[in-house]
Amino acid sequence: MTKWVRAHTNIALIKYWGKENEEWIIPKNNSLSLTLDAFYTDTQVIFDKTLKEDELILDNVMQNASALNKVQRVLDEVRSQAGIQLKARVESKNHVPTAAGLASSASGLAALAGAASQAAGLSLSDTELSKLARIGSGSASRSIYGGFAEWVKGHDHDSSFAVPVDDADWDIGMLFVIVNDAVKEVSSRDGMRRTVETSPFYQGWLDSLDKDLRDMKAAISERDIEKVGSIAERNALKMHATTLGANPPFTYWTAESMTAMTAVRDLRKQEYTAYFTMDAGPNVKIICRQSQLTDIKDKLRPLFTDDQLIEARPGPGLHLVDQSQPTI
Ligand code: ADP
Ligand code: DP6
Ligand code: CO
Numbered sequence: 001m002t003k004w005v006r007a008h009t010n011i012a013l014i015k016y017w018g019k020e021n022e023e024w025i026i027p028k029n030n031s032l033s034l035t036l037d038a039f040y041t042d043t044q045v046i047f048d049k050t051l052k053e054d055e056l057i058l059d060n061v062m063q064n065a066s067a068l069n070k071v072q073r074v075l076d077e078v079r080s081q082a083g084i085q086l087k088a089r090v091e092s093k094n095h096v097p098t099a100a101g102l103a104s105s106a107s108g109l110a111a112l113a114g115a116a117s118q119a120a121g122l123s124l125s126d127t128e129l130s131k132l133a134r135i136g137s138g139s140a141s142r143s144i145y146g147g148f149a150e151w152v153k154g155h156d157h158d159s160s161f162a163v164p165v166d167d168a169d170w171d172i173g174m175l176f177v178i179v180n181d182a183v184k185e186v187s188s189r190d191g192m193r194r195t196v197e198t199s200p201f202y203q204g205w206l207d208s209l210d211k212d213l214r215d216m217k218a219a220i221s222e223r224d225i226e227k228v229g230s231i232a233e234r235n236a237l238k239m240h241a242t243t244l245g246a247n248p249p250f251t252y253w254t255a256e257s258m259t260a261m262t263a264v265r266d267l268r269k270q271e272y273t274a275y276f277t278m279d280a281g282p283n284v285k286i287i288c289r290q291s292q293l294t295d296i297k298d299k300l301r302p303l304f305t306d307d308q309l310i311e312a313r314p315g316p317g318l319h320l321v322d323q324s325q326p327t328i
Contacts, residue, residue, distance in 0.1 A: 002046055002119050007110035007133075007143045008315035009039040009096055009103035011174065011277060011285050013232035014213050015239045016138050016151060017205065018196040025138045026160050028196070029209045032150045032216055033142045034168060037315035038176070039096035041104070043111035045075075045119040051087035058092050058108075070105070074112050074136040082120035090116070097181035101252060101281010105188065109136030110143035114318045129318060130161040139188075146316040148220055150213075168314035170223050173290035175297060176310040179256035180282045186250055188280040191243060199245035205238050229275030229287040236277040252281050260284035263303055272296060 016031035056063040056071050075088050098104045113133035117124045126144050134141035141161055142149040147168035154160030195202055212235050219227035243250050264286055267274035275287045288296055293311050300309055
């Protein structure tokens, strides 16, 4: 019986932003993330001789050819490793808004790597799963693991994969401020390509990363949430600065993103541990202590509704779902 496979989203604290090799998704820099419990994808794959084409059914809707593109990279690699030619039906349920800067491509393509390899009868190591997820979407390489993971950039398909860093079984948490869950105008893929090709700030970003990564790893080993948060916030601001230098320029920020960022700075003045990070979308993620999540949520209620504020804690790595149907 083909099983459903679940992968959780991850949010980068040191961002991946730019590819060295577009075809194989080899990144320009190492990145480091935290996998979270609140958002995930369930996926099932069936290889079927009656199918004429691959199919992707996402949240009960048959997807068009362009959405199939990332998925087929993973399916083709699985077929090649398993020595099969069968077409596949991929069914997937996102428990995360799709393409809104909340890392659906990370959970989505990691779950696909697990489900497709399992359906083809392959029994892959975590490293092989990470490589397989990576060719669908770079950030998915990190969602194979729970807790903190580092995607080591490498230089080719065999050397570019994520490794576990720390199980994050401590007080770190994240509060998501959902300011807009609609599909973004500039996808992560297009946004980073445009930045690499045209932004004069891009080299400055790259030059600053070794130190950020080193400091972040030290902060994680010390379980220093203040340090983790402040390095992550500075790293995210530098990434977003590169987009303003692109041609044509763009930003993922909206007025509401600014409201959330200002609120986080205010929380710090009130002695809360609170730092923000943002990805390719307008939503803001607040790095904080799990033990302060409720208080911080209360403080933000005048600005945002309950539905906009979602608590997250460290989540698990890729795993089979213990049921015949996924939760809806
Ligand atoms: P996000 O911020 O959500 O990661 P991206 O622009 O990186 O946004 O990627 C969004 C794209 O990832 C979607 O348009 C779709 O092509 C793909 N995707 C998202 N979820 C899934 C899924 N469950 N299965 C297959 N592909 C998915
Ligand atoms: C800003 O992994 O979504 O979230 O590899 O082109 O699919 P592709 O892009 P994706 O990029 C994520 C960018 C980011 C930072 C990060 O998650 O590291
Ligand atoms: Co993505």
